[in-house]
Amino acid sequence: MTTLFCYNGLARLLYAFLAGLIRIPFWLYVGWCAAGLAAMLVFFAALVAGPALLAKKYGLGLLLLYVVPLIWGMRGQPSPFAAFMAWIGTLKAFRLPPCVIENPGAYQIKGKDTRAILEALMPGDILLRGYNGYVDGFFIRRLSGAGGKVGNFTHAALYVGKLEEKERKLAAADLRVQNEAGQWLGAPEEMKEKARRNLFEPGAQMVIHSMGQGVHAEDILTFCRCDQLAILRLPEVICPDDGHQELFRLREGTPEYALQRKLTETREEIPRKEAVRSAIVSAVGKIGSAYDFECGSIEDHRFTCSEFVYYCYRGIHHYIGLLPRHHSLFGVGWLLPRETVTPDDLYAISAPPGTDESPENKLIVVWQSAGIN
Structure with a gap:
């Protein structure tokens, strides 16, 4: 155990060193952007003062140089001022790196989509979402799809519906921490209380998911700020099946243990509400x-987004076809190989939109945004 702990410690130091090393060119890029922004401000100042200086020194002939950009800048606007203000509205400034982007675009999930999502959702639904343009999303999509296929989604979550203040005391009940020997034990009460205070949020329509800050609750309206989204739902009834694979050791007396016992021993059907x-x-x-x-x-103590959803449904995962798969970057077997569950694995086992019920116990796509294939 001591050797394992030392190995993990060295691995963490190596990751920290590599992260710092990678950030060096990023900060050079930040400096480059800052210099470019300063140059752009000087350029704008020259545009403002330029006509007067040109007219005084060279005459009005060179003012024709302003005609072409003026015509292009108008582009159907009723006045130069209107054209300028319309253009200003397309700019978005960023602090790090310091830069200004023209027409960065907005999230593709619009108001009408959000309304449709809110109407369709039921507690227990699995949410998949994706973003355009994020660097990590580029790699996640190429790790998420099976057989080298580029995935649609970069994140998964569990919709839990209404969370009330009285449920705060139940939050973090199964939180675990690793000791010096590498063992995962129940977290001390002060750590649980901190998680309840900072990561639990009551609300009418809430999502629980795992991101960089860990597992936390979030309002569905915040979650819907994305470019692609799909809603998956369990079938009305989960039926017993042969060939069960137990990947989590379920504790006797827990709800998930009772579910699995019904399916494997008494071979009862499980209603969706119970799962x-x-x-x-x-x-x-x-x-x-x-x-x-x-x-x-x-594992049962730390999770990626889709591993967390998988964990929550661990009592029935086999019966809905949800099992870890082999994934690698760009579909190259030796490049970041791993056996895990990804957001697109959840989508792959789901019946297409419009399916009322699935006798094969598949998840059902009850809603998805345009452009998902």
């Missing part, structure tokens, strides 16, 4: 758990 109730209890209890930055382990 959802168990998943929500699991999700609330894991608030505060760390994010799994190694992205390739099926």
